[in-house]
Amino acid sequence: MPIKIPDTLPARSTLENEGVMVMSEADAIRQDIRPMRIGLLNLMPNKVSTETQLARLLGATPLQIELTLVRMTDHVARNTPADHMDAFYRPWAELAEERFDGFVMTGAPVERLPFEAVGYWRELQQIFEWTQSNVHRTLTICWSAQAALHHFYGVPKHELEEKAFGIFRQRNLEPSSPFLRGFSDDFAIPVSRWTEVRREDLPQDEGLRVLADSFATGLCLVEDPAHRALHMFNHVEYDTRTLADEFERDGKGALPIDYFPGDDPERPPENRWRSHAHLLFGNWVNEIYQTTPFDTARIGTADRFGPHD
Structure with missing residues (x-):
C-alpha cells in the first residue's frame, strides 16, 4: 500500500521516481480502509x-500511511523556506x-x-507527555x-572527545x-553525533531493553515498553550521500569512518544500511498495526489497558 502525502510536497516526485507508491487525497478517500496516522516532528x-x-x-x-508533518509551535526554522513550512507543516499546538x-x-x-538550554525544550517536554495519551x-x-x-x-548525555562520524557495525x-525481525547478527548504519547516552546510566528497574549497540559508538537501539517508545541513537534513515554532504559542509575535516571506498572522498560512497533501514521501519509499522485500536x-486510553481491551 502507498503513503499519502500532499500532492505538491517536494518529496513526492523523488519517491515516485524511486518506485515508492504515493497516493493522492482523492484516491485515499475512495479506499474503504482506515489509514494509519503517522506524525513526523521534524527538527532537522x-x-x-x-x-x-x-x-x-x-x-x-x-x-x-497518512503522514502529517509537524513543527514546534513557536520555533522558526532558519534553513527551510517559510512558504514550505506554511504549506506542509502543522504546529503541534494545532x-x-x-x-x-x-x-x-x-x-x-x-x-x-544542555537540554534545558534548547529554546523549545519546554514544548518538547509537553509533546513527550502528549505521546502518552x-x-x-x-x-x-x-x-x-x-x-x-x-x-522520562x-x-x-555525555559529550564525546571527537565526533562519532561514519558507518559503524552494530x-x-x-x-x-x-x-529486529529479519536483522543480521551485526549490521552497519550511519552515526553522526557529538554526544552519547551510556548504558550504565540507564535505570535498571524500568524495563528498558538495549536491542542493539556498538563496541565503538555505544547504544544504538533501546526499547522503552513503559512509554511504548523505540529510541534509535543513530541515523538509519540517512541517504547514501548524507554523510558526504555533512563532510563537505564541515569544511572537509575528519573523514567519516568506513564510508568512502578506500577513504577516498573522490569516490562515491556505497549504501550498506538501506535494507536494515527498511526492516526497522517495516517492523515498527507492523507492530503498530498489530496493536493499535x-x-x-x-x-x-486503550493503551493503558492493552490494545484489545
Whole structure:
C-alpha cells in the first residue's frame, strides 16, 4: 500500500521516481480502509531531505500511511523556506487534541547544548507527555532519543572527545525482538553525533531493553515498553550521500569512518544500511498495526489497558 502525502510536497516526485507508491487525497478517500496516522516532528535543519528520507521508509511498508508533518509551535526554522513550512507543516499546538497511531521525532543540531538550554525544550517536554495519551507508539531518532530518555528517566548525555562520524557495525543483541525481525547478527548504519547516552546510566528497574549497540559508538537501539517508545541513537534513515554532504559542509575535516571506498572522498560512497533501514521501519509499522485500536478515539486510553481491551 502507498503513503499519502500532499500532492505538491517536494518529496513526492523523488519517491515516485524511486518506485515508492504515493497516493493522492482523492484516491485515499475512495479506499474503504482506515489509514494509519503517522506524525513526523521534524527538527532537522534540512527539512526537505529529512521528509523524503522518512517518507521513503514509511511508504515502503505494506499498509496505507497518512503522514502529517509537524513543527514546534513557536520555533522558526532558519534553513527551510517559510512558504514550505506554511504549506506542509502543522504546529503541534494545532493538533494537540488529535490522536496518532505512530509518531516519529527526528534528531536536531542542538546536541551540545544542555537540554534545558534548547529554546523549545519546554514544548518538547509537553509533546513527550502528549505521546502518552494521544500516540500509540513513538520512534525517536538521535538527539530526540537522548531527549526522551532524559525527560522520562533523567538520563544524562555525555559529550564525546571527537565526533562519532561514519558507518559503524552494530550488534543485534535481541534477535527475538519484533523490531529486529529479519536483522543480521551485526549490521552497519550511519552515526553522526557529538554526544552519547551510556548504558550504565540507564535505570535498571524500568524495563528498558538495549536491542542493539556498538563496541565503538555505544547504544544504538533501546526499547522503552513503559512509554511504548523505540529510541534509535543513530541515523538509519540517512541517504547514501548524507554523510558526504555533512563532510563537505564541515569544511572537509575528519573523514567519516568506513564510508568512502578506500577513504577516498573522490569516490562515491556505497549504501550498506538501506535494507536494515527498511526492516526497522517495516517492523515498527507492523507492530503498530498489530496493536493499535481501530477506533482512533481509543488510542492512549486503550493503551493503558492493552490494545484489545
